[in-house]
Amino acid sequence: xxxxxxxxxxxxxxxxxxxxxxxxxxxxxxxxxxxxxxxxxxxxxxxxxxxxxxxxxxxxxxxxxxxxxxxxxxxxxxxxxxxxxxxxxxxxxxxxxxxxxxxxxxxxxxxxxxxxxxxxxxxxxxxxxxxxxxxxxxxxxxxxxxxxxxxxxxxxxxxxxxxxxxxxxxxxxxxxxxxxxxxxxxxxxxxxxxxxxxxxxxxxxxxxxxxxxxxxxxxxxxxxxxxxxxxxxxxxxxxxxxxxxxxxxxxxxxxxxxxxxxxxxxxxxxxxxxxxxxxxxxxxxxxxxxxxxxxxxxxxxxxxxxxxxxxxxxxxxxxxxxxxxxxxxxxxxxxxxxxxxxxxxxxxxxxxxxxxxxxxxxxxxxxxxxxxxxxxxxxxxxxxxxxxxxxxxxxxxxxxxxxx
Numbered sequence: 001x002x003x004x005x006x007x008x009x010x011x012x013x014x015x016x017x018x019x020x021x022x023x024x025x026x027x028x029x030x031x032x033x034x035x036x037x038x039x040x041x042x043x044x045x046x047x048x049x050x051x052x053x054x055x056x057x058x059x060x061x062x063x064x065x066x067x068x069x070x071x072x073x074x075x076x077x078x079x080x081x082x083x084x085x086x087x088x089x090x091x092x093x094x095x096x097x098x099x100x101x102x103x104x105x106x107x108x109x110x111x112x113x114x115x116x117x118x119x120x121x122x123x124x125x126x127x128x129x130x131x132x133x134x135x136x137x138x139x140x141x142x143x144x145x146x147x148x149x150x151x152x153x154x155x156x157x158x159x160x161x162x163x164x165x166x167x168x169x170x171x172x173x174x175x176x177x178x179x180x181x182x183x184x185x186x187x188x189x190x191x192x193x194x195x196x197x198x199x200x201x202x203x204x205x206x207x208x209x210x211x212x213x214x215x216x217x218x219x220x221x222x223x224x225x226x227x228x229x230x231x232x233x234x235x236x237x238x239x240x241x242x243x244x245x246x247x248x249x250x251x252x253x254x255x256x257x258x259x260x261x262x263x264x265x266x267x268x269x270x271x272x273x274x275x276x277x278x279x280x281x282x283x284x285x286x287x288x289x290x291x292x293x294x295x296x297x298x299x300x301x302x303x304x305x306x307x308x309x310x311x312x313x314x315x316x317x318x319x320x321x322x323x324x325x326x327x328x329x330x331x332x333x334x335x336x337x338x339x340x341x342x343x344x345x346x347x348x349x350x351x352x353x354x355x356x357x358x359x360x361x362x363x364x365x366x367x368x369x370x371x372x373x374x375x376x377x378x379x380x381x382x383x384x385x386x387x388x389x390x391x392x393x394x395x396x397x398x399x400x401x402x403x404x
Contacts, residue, residue, distance in 0.1 A: 006403075007041040007043045008040065008041060009038070009045050009404075010402075013397075016400075016401070017036060017394070017397045017398065017401070018036075021034055021050055022050055024393075031380050031382055032053075032237070032247060032382070033051030033053050033060070033065075034048075034378065035379040036275075036379075036394070038374070039282065039376070040372070040373055040375075049061040053381075055237065055246075055249070056249060064222070065379075066222055066227055066231065066235045066274055067272060067362070067379040068236075068271075069271050069273045071268065072273070072365075073268060073269050073270055074267070074337055074358060076223075077194055078191065078194065078305070078338070080198055080209060080213055081194050081197060081198055082297060083296070083297065084198065086297065091128070092129040094127060095126065096125070096128060096131060097125065099197055100193070106173065107122070107176050109146075109147065109176040109179075114150065114154055115151075122137070124180065125181065127182075130181040131193050131194050132191075132336040133185070133335070134186060134187055134188055135183075135184065135186075135311060137178050137181050137186070138172065139178050140188050141158075151175050155175070158266070163264060164264055165196040165199060166196065167264075168189075184321045185319040186322060187322070189268055191267050195265060195267020198267070211224075219277075219280060219291075222234075222277050223271055223277045224271065224272060225272075226260055226262065227272055232253050235253035236381045237251065238251035240382075240383050275379055279377050282366060284296050286370060286375055305338065306354060308342050310333050314333070315332050316329035316334065326358050327339040327357060328392070330343075330346045331344060339358055341353060341354065341357070350395055350399035350400075351367070351399065352369050354370060354371065355367055355369040359385055360385065361384060361385050362381045363381070363382045363384075363385045364380060372402065376394065378391070
């Protein structure tokens, strides 16, 4: 990446982004610190580090600060799985049970409570595409909006409860699906199962596969499932929103969850990264699958991933089972690992049809706009991500700075 260049953007209007975040979010103690990177037409046009990465140690955010990106892991793992697709290792309509025998006898919730569910057979088998698009029937358990969600929470699904991805898959196979695959959209652990698929199909652990196939070719030197001891001083602290008072520290950089390698490698939310690393990933998508003359995916595979794959062919409002996710629903479809903007008017945000986006549980976000040759990465550490409207506000500020 080149150092700062205007690339058809107004420097004065880009400065408004910093003022807005400082006045609305930092001066009011809503966020502890933020880092914003804007990449356009081959150049980094804006990089803004504001506030603190670690309030308790009074350490300022810097360009190389490492952040927990949580669900921004999902697009990376989806790209990794599609590398195996390009090699002919699977087809999108392959039944998942072909590779994961534990999923051979999945049932769909009908009634009852855990552990005495009444279930029925699914209308059809779960496919790999169902996993990539969150149309699998799996859930997350982050809320208790359904009896299946409650069961996820009761038995514990995730890295806090299972030691390996295989154990997680075995636990999932014991629970019913929320719906028959392809019938609805539900934000879920589907991408964690995609991570396990990578291991099963490739015969390589997920962390090693990502390192070989994504991180090394893209020069993503600070992205991984944990932070090495020598770099813990660059890891931001993580905070929880409080109704009153300052955000509460919930994960200290030196003693928290990311100071040692986990045994369960979460393809749905386990990575840490930096602004520069994630912008390199976005740059590869913008360049139709290439980075510095290295081919990661073909142009046609990027095109396939960027289409709206929802069974309804409409937006998320037409098929979403719940309202919790990392994107708005109106005017937004879903591709193979990304949300896809299909109608900016319905979404009521500036942007281009075909833009890709997603976010993470600690209020991080990114989007990629191929029409404008634009990628934006916003990093902070505040859970949950649904409290403030910074993602939509940032879109308005960034697009208003386009000057060509």
